[in-house]
Amino acid sequence: MVRRAVLVLAALALLAGGVTPVVHADEQPPVPQQDPFYAPPNPLPAGAPGDVIRSRKVDWHPEPFRVLPAPVRAYQVLHLSTSATGARNAVSATVLVPPTAWTGAGPRPLIAYAMGTQGLGDECAPSYHLRSGTEVEIAFLAQALLKGWAVAVTDYEGLGTPGTHTYAVGQSEGRALLDTARAATRLPEAQLDPNAPIGAFGYSQGGQAAAWAGELQATYAPELNLVGIAEGGVPSDMNEVAAFNNGGIGAGLVVAAAVGYSTAYPELPFAAFLNQRGKDVTTKVREACVAEIALLAPFTRLNDLTTTPDLINHPAWQARLAQNKLGTVKPAAPVYLYHGTLDELIPYSGAKKLRDRYCGVGADLQWTPIPLAGHIVAVSVWGTNALNWLGDRFAGKSTRPSC
Template structure:
C-alpha cells in the first residue's frame, strides 16, 4: 500500500525543526497508534537471538504523515524496523527505526541512494521516538526528510538506543548513536520489500544530537561497518566536546539538556557516578526528564548549575566521567568518507568554537572536510540555512562529483 509523508516548506522549518527548543505539533487526523511503551513491536526478544549488527529482528509496514501543515507531499512506502546494534560498551542491543522509500524514481546512475538520517534532540521518553512521531504526525524534522525523499533517495531514521525500545535513551552518547546510525543503514538493505542493495551508495545526515551521531558514524565506519559504501557525511551543529558544551550551558536557560546528557551517558556507562551524587532536587528533576520530550527537557532546569543538582560542584572532573567523556569526544579518528561540516557562528547552545575545533582535529587527521560556517546563525537558524546546503552537497556526492576540501 502506498502511503504519504507530508512535509513542510523551508519557510516553516523554524516550527518544524526545533531540535530542542519548541514543543512538537499536535496531530489532527485519525486515532493515534499506541505509544512505544504499549506497543509490543518495540520489545525485542530476550535474550537476543544470535546475529550480526544490522540484522532485522522485526519489521512492519506503517503509515506516516505530518500535520497540520501540508505544503509538500512526497508519496512513500514506510516500514518500522527493529534491528540489532551495539551499545557504547560493545554489548549487543536492539534499536528501532523507520525506513522511507519514495515513489519518486532515482534519476541518477546506479542503485537508489540510501541516507541514514540522524535526528536532533527529541527527548528521553519512549513516546518521543521519531518512529512514533512520524506515525502521529508530530515529527519536527520532516522538511529535510521530504527534501531527501523528493530526490529519489531512500531514508532510514534510527530511534537510537533506548528511545522507543525498553530502557533509558543513551542521549548524547556518540559511541552508541553512531553505531545505531550505521546499523540502521544495514537493516534497511536487509528489508527485501524495499529493494535496496547492500552495495548502493550511502550518505549520512544529522544536526545537533544528530550531528554528533553522524560524526561518530563517520569515524566508526571504517572499522565497524566497512562494507557500507558511504560517499559522504554531513554533520551540523556538532556537540563535539561534551565537556565544553556542558560548561558553556551551565547557568544558562537550557541547562536541562546538560542534565539529560548526564542521564544518557550514565545509562550508557553504569560505572560513572550519577544517581549517588544527585541532590533531592536533582533526583526530582532527573525523574521528570527521564520521560520528557524536547521542550520539557530543555526547560527542566533553567539557569541551573551543577551544585544545585549534584553533591559535587564539578562532577565532570571525576575520573570516571573524564574517561567516558573522552570516549565521546568527536574528532579522534579520521573518517574515510568526505565530510560537510557546518555550524552557526552565533550558536547559543553549542558554541561555534566547538565546531571549528572539530574541523581542525579532522584536518589534522587527514580527513577530507568541506567546512561551512553559517554567518550570524544561532542553533535553529543554523540548520534552517545549513540543512539545505548539506542536502545539496550530498546530492553532488551521489552524482559522483569530487568534494571541495577546506583543509
C-alpha cells in the same frame, strides 16, 4: 520551514502518480510503551548488527497533513545493534522509500538520517512522531525523498525501545545510525541494494551521530558504501558543551546528557550523588521530550543537583567523555561541517576546534561557518545545502576540501 515542507510534500504527491491517500483521522498509533513492536525478544536472537528482528509497514503522517499519510513506502524496523560498551542491543528505526522507481545511475542512494534532540522519553522516538504526525524535522526528509533517495531514520538506543536513551553518547549514536543503514539495505520490502551509496545526515545531536558514524564506519561497518557525511551544529566535545551550558538556558540538556552518559556507562558516579532536587529533575528528564527538558532546569548548575561538587571532573567521567570526543580518527568519507557563529547551545569555538582536529587527521573536509546564525537558524538556512552536498557525493563529483 513548514511552507517548504508543504511544497515538497505536494510534489511528492505528484510523484506518486495521483495516488489518493486513505484517511485515518480516527487512528492514533499507541505510544511505544504500549506497543509490543518496540519490545525486543529476550534473549535477543542470533544475528549480526543491523539484522532485522521484525518489521511492519506503516503510514507516515507528516505535518501539517496529520490525517493524510504521505505517498511513500514507510516501514518500521527493530534491528540488532551495539551499545557504547560493546553489548548487543536492539534499536528501532523507520525506513522511507519513494513510490517511484529510481532512474539515476547505479543503485538508489540512501540517507542515514539522525534526528536532532528529540528527548529521552519513549514517546519522543522519531518513529512514533513520524507515524503520529508530530515530528517537526520533516522538511529534509521530504527533500531527500523528492530526489528519489531512500531515507533510514534511527531512533537511537533506548528511545522507543525499553530502557533509558543514551543521549549525547556518540559511541552509541554512531553505531545505531550505521546499523539502521544496514537494516534498511537488509529489509527485503525496501528493495535497496546492499552496495547503495550512503550519505549520513544530521544536525545537533543528529550531527554528532552522523559524525560518529563517519569515524566508526571503517572498523564497525566497513561493508557499507558511505560516500559522505553532512553534519551541522555538532557537540564534538561534551566537556566543552557542558561548561558552555552549565547554569545557562541549555542547562536542562546538560542534565539530559548526564542521564544519558550514566545510563551508557553505569560505573559513572551519578545517581547515588544526587540531592532531592537532582532526583526530582532527573526523574522528569527521563520521561520528557525536548521542549519540556528545556523548561525543567533553566539556569541550573549541575552542582545544584548533587551532594558532591564537580562530578564531571571525576576520572571515570573524564575517561568516558574522552572516548566520545570527535576528531581523533579520520572519517571514512568526505565531511561537510557547518555551524552558526552565534550558536547559543553548541559553542562555535568548539566547531572550529573540531575543524582543526579533522584537518589534523587528514579528513576530506568542507567547512562552512554560518555568519550571525544561532542554533536553529543555522540548520533552517543551510540544511538544504548540506543535503545537496550529499547529492554531489552520490553523483561522484569532486569535493572542495577546506584543509
